[in-house]
Amino acid sequence: MLDIAYIRNNPQEVAEKLARRGFEIDFAEFLEADARRRALMHENEESKAERNRQSAQIPVIKKEGGDVSAWTARLRELSDRIKENDILINTMAEEQLEFLRAIPNIPSDDIPAGGKENNEVVSVWGEPIPVDASMKNHVELVESTGMIDYERGAKLSGSGFWIYRGAGAVLEWALLNYFINDHLNDGYEMLLTPHILNYSCGYVGGQFPKFEEDVFQIRGGGDEFQFILPTAETALTNIHADEILAEEELPKKYFAYTPCYRREAGSYRANERGMIRGHQFNKVEMFQYTRPEDSEEAFAELVRKAGRLVEGLGLAHRISMLAAGDCSAGMRKTFDIEIWIPSMQIYKEVSSVSTAGDYQARRGSIRFRRAETGKVEFCHTLNGSGLATSRVIPAIVEQCQQPDGSIIVPEVLKPWMHGIDVIRPIGEGHA
RNA sequence: GGAGAAGUACCCAAGAGGUCGAAGGGGACGGUUUGCUAAACCGUUAGUGGGGGUAACUCCAGCGAGGGUUCAAAUCCCUCCUUCUCCGCCA
Numbered sequence: 001m002l003d004i005a006y007i008r009n010n011p012q013e014v015a016e017k018l019a020r021r022g023f024e025i026d027f028a029e030f031l032e033a034d035a036r037r038r039a040l041m042h043e044n045e046e047s048k049a050e051r052n053r054q055s056a057q058i059p060v061i062k063k064e065g066g067d068v069s070a071w072t073a074r075l076r077e078l079s080d081r082i083k084e085n086d087i088l089i090n091t092m093a094e095e096q097l098e099f100l101r102a103i104p105n106i107p108s109d110d111i112p113a114g115g116k117e118n119n120e121v122v123s124v125w126g127e128p129i130p131v132d133a134s135m136k137n138h139v140e141l142v143e144s145t146g147m148i149d150y151e152r153g154a155k156l157s158g159s160g161f162w163i164y165r166g167a168g169a170v171l172e173w174a175l176l177n178y179f180i181n182d183h184l185n186d187g188y189e190m191l192l193t194p195h196i197l198n199y200s201c202g203y204v205g206g207q208f209p210k211f212e213e214d215v216f217q218i219r220g221g222g223d224e225f226q227f228i229l230p231t232a233e234t235a236l237t238n239i240h241a242d243e244i245l246a247e248e249e250l251p252k253k254y255f256a257y258t259p260c261y262r263r264e265a266g267s268y269r270a271n272e273r274g275m276i277r278g279h280q281f282n283k284v285e286m287f288q289y290t291r292p293e294d295s296e297e298a299f300a301e302l303v304r305k306a307g308r309l310v311e312g313l314g315l316a317h318r319i320s321m322l323a324a325g326d327c328s329a330g331m332r333k334t335f336d337i338e339i340w341i342p343s344m345q346i347y348k349e350v351s352s353v354s355t356a357g358d359y360q361a362r363r364g365s366i367r368f369r370r371a372e373t374g375k376v377e378f379c380h381t382l383n384g385s386g387l388a389t390s391r392v393i394p395a396i397v398e399q400c401q402q403p404d405g406s407i408i409v410p411e412v413l414k415p416w417m418h419g420i421d422v423i424r425p426i427g428e429g430h431a
Numbered sequence: 432g433g434a435g436a437a438g439u440a441c442c443c444a445a446g447a448g449g450u451c452g453a454a455g456g457g458g459a460c461g462g463u464u465u466g467c468u469a470a471a472c473c474g475u476u477a478g479u480g481g482g483g484g485u486a487a488c489u490c491c492a493g494c495g496a497g498g499g500u501u502c503a504a505a506u507c508c509c510u511c512c513u514u515c516u517c518c519g520c521c522a
Contacts, residue, residue, distance in 0.1 A: 041482055045491045052491090055503045059449045068502080075502035244478080365480095376479080 001100050001362040008034065017106045020113035021324035030099055037092040044085040051078050105359040107324035108333040118323035122335065125307070126316030129342040129399060136401060137343030138394035142168060144405055146426045147397070160264060160279040167423045171396075171409065172282065174416035175389050176257055179284040182309060183255040183386060188286065191256040193235035199224040204241055204364035205234040206330030206356075216261050232256040232285035233383045240289060241364035245379065247371045251298060252289040255386060257282070281390035288382045291368065292358065295380035299333065299355045302384040306337045306351040309387055313410045315395050316340040318347055332357045337387075339395040350391045353384030 007014050011027035018025055054075055058068050112118040142148040147168025153161040164172045184190060196218060202208035207215070207230065215227040229235055236254055245252070260283050286305065288298045303319065310317045317339045327334040331354040338347035358378035361367065367376045400408045407423040414421065 038482065041491085045482060048492090049490055051502075056450065058502065062449090072502045077502095079502065367479095369478095 001359060002103055002106065003358075003362065004034070004096075004100060007031075014106065017109075018104065021104060021107050021327065022115060023104055025103065030096070033092060034096060037089060037096065040085060040092075041089055044082060044089060047078060047082050047085070051075060051082065054078075101363075104329035105327075105332050105357065107327060108355075108357075111321055111327070111333050112323045113325075114323050115325040116323065119326055120321045120323075122319045122321050123307075124318040125311055126314075126340070128316055128340045128345075128347075131342060131345055134403065135342060135398070136405065138341070138397045141397040141401055141405070141407065142393070144425045145397075145407060145423050147171065147393075147423065157279075160277075162278065167420050168393075170417060170420060171413070171423070172389055172393065174409075174413040175387075175392060176282060176284060177416045178312070178413055179309060179386055180255070180257065182305070182312075183284070183286065186253075186305065188253040188255045191236070191239075191254055193229075193232060193239075193256050193258060195229055195258055195261075196226050197229050197234060197238070198226055200241075201229075201234050201238040202227060204360065205237045206328070206360060206363065207234060210329070214263050216263060228261040229258060230262045231260045231283065231385075232258040233287065236285060236287035236383065237360050237381060238364060240366045240379075243366060244376055245289065245366075245368040247291065247368055250289060250291050250368055250379065251294055254287045255284055256287070257284045259283075260388075278390060281388060283388040283390075284386050286353075286384045286386040289366065289368075289379045290382065292377065292380050295355055295357065295382060298380075298382050299335075299353065302353045302382055302386070303335045303337075306353055306384050306386050310337055310339060310350060310392075312412045313392070313396065314412075315392070315399050315410075317350070317395075320347075327354065330356050330359050332359070339391055340399065341391075341394055342398045348391050348395075350395070351385040351387045353382070355380065355382045 002014065007027060008031060011031060015025050015027060054071065058071055061068050061071070107113075112120060136144070139150075143150065145168070146166055147164065149163040149165050153163045156163075180190065199208065202212070202215070211230070215230050217225040217227050219225045235258070236256055239254075240252070259280050261280050264277055264279060286302055288295075288302065290298045307317070307319055317337060320336045320338060322334040322336060334352055334354040336349045337351040337353070339350045340346075341348050357380055360381045361378040366379050366381065368379050369376055396410065397407050400410065402408065402422075405425040409417055409421050409423065
């Protein structure tokens with residue numbers, strides 16, 4: 001959510017900056033209503049002050065044995081008027097909030113304007129492996145090696161679900177350990193959060209109401225539902241909601257492993273078969289709460305970390321700076337780490353590192369007290385996947401495949417592979 | 432799932448319709464005393480959100496959350512949330 005005071009003072013500037021992400025808005029009507037609301041509020045608060053003053057007289061008069069019926073009658077009228085105005089003010093405030101919530105974050109000045117087509121490649125690491133008729137794609141590879149069992153996954157849960165098994169499961173878990181190890185070395189605190197979250201978490205994270213239909217909802221008796229988290233970011237954004245942190249506590253550096261659950265409704269395109277898009281995948285998420293002046297450096301750190309993880313695996317990848325229109329609504333700036341998928345001959349996102357500035361902090365009321373001034377300010381929040389496995393595994397099996405169909409396990413995963421350094425195809429009927 | 436109890440400021444805790452934005456402790460901070468420490472004594476300590484004002488300042492809201500009753504609610508009523516205790520269930 002944007003700062004309403006800032007909009008009041010700089011409506012033109014805000015509108016221009018939002019236009020860079022393709023969001024057209026005119027604040028004239030909104031500001032007019034805002035002024036009306038505040039005027040009414042002022043008037044009503046004076047009425048309340050008056051009521052408080054007069055009401056305090058009643059016990060005094062009573063004590064002297066006076067008659068208060070004239071006072072109560074008059075105050076009843078005043079009170080009724082106050083109540084009516086309160087309802088009106090609340091309605092106006094709600095409309096205002098609804099309007100504000102629908103406004104995306106102001107994109108950072110240092111990213112390109114426009115949509116996807118303006119994304120800029122910041123750096124490239126490794127050689128994009130050219131297509132070769134003898135090479136297999138990841139779906140063939142994970143099936144021929146028995147790493148993934150799609151058929152039985154679908155039997156249990158429907159399409160878009162799979163089972164990691166044998167060396168595949170070990171590799172998956174080794175990857176997660178590799179990520180976790182890196183974050184622990186960097187002093188990040190590890191969190192294992194609940195996977196079922198309250199509705200309000202989705203709101204603060206900025207996913208709701210827009211993406212309500214994209215999560216698995218759990219309905220109880222009430223109107224509001226709980227949901228299974230689509231990313232640990234949703235949990236991590238909320239842990240300090242409605243809190244005032246001490247300045248010394250910042251930056252708070254967290255990471256969490258959770259499976260991520262997404263409905264991904266609609267049919268997949270043919271080239272998104274296999275693990276590129278599923279209803280459940282594993283991810284380690286990095287998250288930071290910082291002081292405003294530290295968020296740029298924190299952003300650079302998260303990008304560096306995500307890139308380094310892919311590099312450590314020896315996988316070809318690149319880093320892209322997203323144009324304003326391609327960043328998700330709550331974010332000021334996003335860099336994607338994209339990994340080369342030889343069979344598709346494209347780079348696919350494995351990590352998305354974003355800074356929300358104070359946008360999420362305003363929604364969730366996440367603040368800190370500045371030691372020097374004693375004043376309360378909004379934190380900045382940043383998040384980045386570090387990493388999602390569902391696209392790393394395809395990249396590993398494709399980029400590390402040998403002519404005989406075996407897959408060489410990246411060196412860096414050895415500590416967790418229980419001696420498996422090559423994953424070989426299994427014979428027919430060995431299911 | 433059933434039955435009870437409780438949620439007040441940094442912590443403990445009083446409060447039961449009218450100077451209650453809230454007694455009293457503790458803690459923290461400042462001071463007096465002191466060779467040092469301790470003790471004693473004195474003082475300060477509601478943060479927050481939101482209006483108005485250039486400002487000093489001022490007003491409104493706020494006692495788990497949301498509604499209601501009333502001229503007036505921490506106090507009465509309703510709904511919800513959380514915690515604790517007991518019973519049941521426990522692949």
